[in-house]
Amino acid sequence: MDLATVAGWIGAIAWAATGDDAKIKTRCRALxxxxxxxxxxxxxxxxxxxxxxxxxxxxxxxxxxxx
CATH class of the missing domain: 1.20.5 (Single alpha-helices involved in coiled-coils or other helix-helix interfaces)
Known part of the structure; x- marks a missing residue:
């Protein structure tokens, strides 16, 4: 696994962890x-x-x- 892949995973996890759960659930239910x-x-x-x-x-x- 190269450095860019590791950085991408870390960034994706950080982005997911800082999301607004209520907003995400509302948008998902609307689909x-x-x-x-x-x-x-x-x-x-x-x-x-x-x-x-x-x-x-x-x-x-x-x-x-x-x-």
Whole structure:
């Protein structure tokens, strides 16, 4: 993991920790069910893509690809 990734995670955690929970809950409740589902799918897709990249990137540097 490079320094930019670590800095990004720290920044994201700090940003999330300082959010106004009441405002976030109000905005989330205002979303339609369709938008909530699309948001969840987007988050799942992004997490899968990042994880897949990390596994592939690590394996390619180790001299072999995963089976």
């Amino acid at each position: 339609s069910t369709r938008k909530k589902i699309l948001l969840a799918l987007e988050l799942i897709f992004v997490e899968a893509a990042v994880t897949g990249y990390a596994v592939f990137h690590h394996a390619s540097h180790a001299g072999h690809l995963p089976h």
